[in-house]
Amino acid sequence: xxxxxxxxxxxxxxxxxxxxxxxxxxxxxxxxxxxxxxxxxxxxxxxxxxxxxxxxxxxxxxxxxxxxxxxxxxxxxxxxxxxxxxxxxxxxxxxxxxxxxxxxxxxxxxxxxxxxxxxxxxxxxxxxxxxxxxxxxxxxxxxxx
Amino acid sequence: xxxxxxxxxxxxxxxxxxxxxxxxxxxxxxxxxxxxxxxxxxxxxxxxxxxxxxxxxxxxxxxxxxxxxxxxxxxxxxxxxxxxxxxxxxxxxxxxxxxxxxxxxxxxxxxxxxxxxxxxxxxxxxxxxxxxxxxxxxxxxxxxxxxxxxxxxxxxxxxxxxxxxxxxxxxxxxx
Amino acid sequence: xxxxxxxxxxxxxxxxxxxxxxxxxxxxxxxxxxxxxxxxxxxxxxxxxxxxxxxxxxxxxxxxxxxxxxxxxxxxxxxxxxxxxxxxxxxxxxxxxxxxxxxxxxxxxxxx
Numbered sequence: 001x002x003x004x005x006x007x008x009x010x011x012x013x014x015x016x017x018x019x020x021x022x023x024x025x026x027x028x029x030x031x032x033x034x035x036x037x038x039x040x041x042x043x044x045x046x047x048x049x050x051x052x053x054x055x056x057x058x059x060x061x062x063x064x065x066x067x068x069x070x071x072x073x074x075x076x077x078x079x080x081x082x083x084x085x086x087x088x089x090x091x092x093x094x095x096x097x098x099x100x101x102x103x104x105x106x107x108x109x110x111x112x113x114x115x116x117x118x119x120x121x122x123x124x125x126x127x128x129x130x131x132x133x134x135x136x137x138x139x140x141x142x143x144x145x
Numbered sequence: 146x147x148x149x150x151x152x153x154x155x156x157x158x159x160x161x162x163x164x165x166x167x168x169x170x171x172x173x174x175x176x177x178x179x180x181x182x183x184x185x186x187x188x189x190x191x192x193x194x195x196x197x198x199x200x201x202x203x204x205x206x207x208x209x210x211x212x213x214x215x216x217x218x219x220x221x222x223x224x225x226x227x228x229x230x231x232x233x234x235x236x237x238x239x240x241x242x243x244x245x246x247x248x249x250x251x252x253x254x255x256x257x258x259x260x261x262x263x264x265x266x267x268x269x270x271x272x273x274x275x276x277x278x279x280x281x282x283x284x285x286x287x288x289x290x291x292x293x294x295x296x297x298x299x300x301x302x303x304x305x306x307x308x309x310x311x312x313x314x315x316x317x318x319x320x
Numbered sequence: 321x322x323x324x325x326x327x328x329x330x331x332x333x334x335x336x337x338x339x340x341x342x343x344x345x346x347x348x349x350x351x352x353x354x355x356x357x358x359x360x361x362x363x364x365x366x367x368x369x370x371x372x373x374x375x376x377x378x379x380x381x382x383x384x385x386x387x388x389x390x391x392x393x394x395x396x397x398x399x400x401x402x403x404x405x406x407x408x409x410x411x412x413x414x415x416x417x418x419x420x421x422x423x424x425x426x427x428x429x430x431x432x
Contacts, residue, residue: 026198030282030285031279031280031281031282031285031286032280032281032282033282033375034194034195034197034198034282034284034373034375035195035198036195036282036284036285036288036395038199038395038398038399039195039198039199039202042199042202042203042206043202045206046202046205046206049206049209053209070307070311073304073307074304077300077301077304080297080300081297084293084297098278098279098290102278102279103279104378105275105279105280105281105376105378106281106377106378110279110280111278111279111280111281111286112278112279114278114279114280114285114286114289114290117289117296118285118289121296121300124300124303124304125300125303125399128303128304128306128307129206129402131307131310131311132210132306132307132310132406132410133209133210135310135311135314135410136210136213136314136410136413138314139314139316139413140213140217142316143316143417146369147322147323150323150364151322151323151326154323154326154327154330154360155326157330157356158326158329158330158333161330161333161334161337161353162333164349164353165333165336165337165341165346165349165350170343170345170422173345173346173349174345174349177349177352177353180330180352180353180356181352181356184356184359184360187360187363188363191363191364191367191386192367192371192372192373192386193363193373193386193391193394194373194375195391195395196359196363196391196394196395196398199395199398199399200359200398203398203399203401203402206402207352207402207405207406210405210406210409211345211348211349211405211409214345214409214412214413214416215345218416218422222342222343222346222422223423231340234339234340235340237339238335238336238339238340241335241339242332242335242336245328245332245335246328246329246332249325249328250325253321253324253325256324256365258321259321259323259324259364259367260367260368260369261368261369262368262369262371262387264365264366264387264389264390266389267366267368267387267388267389270387270388270389271374271385271387271388274376274388275376275378281375281376281377281378282374282375282376283374283375283376283385283388284374284388284391284392284395286388287388287389287391287392288392288395288396292392295392295393295396296396298396299396299399299400302399302400302403303399303400303403305403306403306404306406306407309407309410310406310407310410313407313410313411313414314410314413314414
């Protein structure tokens with residue numbers, strides 16, 4: 001599909017990086033401010049969708065398979081399960097145990113395993129939504145040939 | 146607070162009625178956005194900022210996918226007079242609406258007045274949460290620490306949905 | 321109490337749309353409206369008058385918080401609703417490419 005006009009392209013060049021950074025901020029501060037893994041992951045995917053919609057899929061060479069994004073999604077959810085199982089192996093036999101030191105609530109490095117969960121769930125959600133969107137775009141490309 | 150939420154819910158009902166009866170499909174999809182974004186304002190009034198952030202971004206992604214489906218097709222709904230099967234559907238739906246409304250009216254008589262904290266498990270969850278989980282955001286602590294299984298199930302549902310979409314939208318492979 | 325009744329009325333509007341409409345996109349929109357009404361009902365049940373948002377500030381402790389448990393459930397449900405709607409849209413695109421119409425009566429008579 002074709003891209004959009006010059007105004008949209010210039011605005012996207014300015015904004016897309018800031019949306020990406022905002023998504024990372026919402027994921028990392030998930031245990032201090034509202035947000036967390038799910039909202040931040042969707043915002044992260046939103047920045048990629050903005051780039052694809054503004055510049056068109058011919059520019060981004062998207063007519064081949066969407067190989068990379070499913071790899072990240074599967075690796076991220078494998079890490080979540082590993083983190084949950086690691087509570088079983090270390091000491092007390094509890095699934096999903098919070099085994100890192102907790103620290104003072106209100107600081108960035110606190111709350112045990114929770115920031116790690118937020119990061120991996122954020123990567124997983126972002127890759128899922130990006131894969132759904134790429135499947136749609138590639139389907140439309142193959143139909144219109 | 147109750148009056149404000151009632152007004153916004155009334156506006157959402159009007160938007161939903163328009164979305165069902167619109168003739169142009171693109172107008173119907175955008176009117177579905179009225180219901181979604183009105184829900185964001187309701188969440189902000191109910192002191193739930195986490196839910197408001199998630200609902201606003203998810204609603205935007207849903208609207209993008211729906212517009213991508215509708216845009217390449219003939220964008221109108223054929224209207225024809227309802228024949229025998231159509232009248233049967235309308236009468237069935239009206240009967241179901243009346244019966245369900247009556248039973249719901251009976252069911253909420255046992256709830257407390259709106260806003261008086263009618264859930265009993267709220268106290269034990271809130272009291273020691275900051276020391277037990279170590280996080281300042283109570284909803285994140287509940288989602289990832291007290292209720293970790295639900296989050297694992299939700300991530301699994303997302304991966305399964307992506308698997309389903311990739312299977313349906315494949316063309317090559319049938320040479 | 322009238323808030324609960326209005327919220328259930330939104331659910332019934334969605335149910336009316338699913339039963340009586342013949343266009344596939346209208347059915348998908350009505351399903352989405354039914355899901356939104358259940359999110360609203362869950363969030364309404366957990367609200368207490370005079371409570372603040374459930375974020376703890378360690379410097380100034382507050383007595384009354386809004387209940388965080390229904391909010392956690394609705395958070396999970398919103399993401400599951402997105403997954404369901406995306407999959408429904410994929411099926412609808414595929415049906416349109418094969419049969420050329422969105423109408424369910426015509427698709428039923430056009431087999432194969």
